Amino acid sequence: MRHIRDIHQQKKSEGKPAFSFEFFPPKTEKGEENLFASVLPELQAMAPDYCSVTYGAGGSTRDTTLDMVERIQRDVGLVCMSHLTCVQATQDEIAQVLQEAQRRQICNILALRGDPPGGVGPFEATEGGFAFSKDLVAFIKANHDMSIGVAGFPEGHIACREGKEVDWARLKEKVDAGADFVVTQLFFDNEDFLRFRDHMVKELGMEQTIIPGILPVLSTRQIQRFTELCGATIPSPMMQRLEGLSEDDAAATAFGIDYAINQCEALLKEGVAGLHFYCLNKAHSTLEVAKALASYR
């Protein structure tokens, strides 16, 4: 399977953005069947450049993540990146996951620290494990020929009390440890992303690809919960619209599609290297947004 760094390189030389889709490992057989029989074929029609599969909180999906990535690559023929976190894992256990990934022809990893189990309180490294994703990046780089992505936070990471510029300086360190590209947390105000990109490129001299993460909103309650967890801001005009739609998920979804199309068009005009869609294992919204952006591809 191809390295994502090569895909980005190729897209850049063609002057085209890379589109990628993110999924999570379904919890049930029915969910998995729906993903492979319906969601993936529908999204495959949009010719994504690659996709990715998340790693459950606390390392809970270790095997299912690898199973899904392997199956997507084998059965769908799409390059797929496995997310990997340091949560509740020793260095030896992480080494085993990486060896298993390599055995399954998985050669793209999104290297993450992860969140504390239960999502609350300060993160504490497992004894014999890694404290920060930077250490995981360096470990992968030293031991495997894999393309490595890392997470970036246009509004700063929620737990970074020292402010976003400190967080961004740490992002530069983790990229310097061996990452090829950055995928960002969701955001709704493009100015946040553009300030972040300017800082990384112009102030810190980062040359690696930065891919904005896009979430087409599906429901008011869900986006309120997501943004509380990750610290992203919902701009007040957007919040007012969503509050007006509160229980009407169909209307919130339609609004989310329009919002994402406008947001993505503006980002593409700013020359972003690609768009990474948080699909939440559903095809409809991402499909509508990707269709509307067809002329940019």
Ligand SMILES: Cc1cc2nc3c(=O)[nH]c(=O)nc-3n(C[C@H](O)[C@H](O)[C@H](O)COP(=O)(O)OP(=O)(O)OC[C@H]3O[C@@H](n4cnc5c(N)ncnc54)[C@H](O)[C@@H]3O)c2cc1C
């Ligand atoms: C695109 C994307 C995909 C994601 N996928 C998953 C997933 O599949 N599974 C999952 O569980 N989570 C996932 N997450 C969430 C992620 O695990 C959390 O945001 C986590 O809290 C931080 O991970 P990180 O890799 O950015 O950590 P790090 O880069 O290690 O940073 C974590 C915190 O530590 C601080 N820090 C870094 N270095 C130092 C240092 N040297 N000294 C002091 N402080 C430091 C940073 O400022 C930050 O506040 C994803 C996030 C994004 C943006």
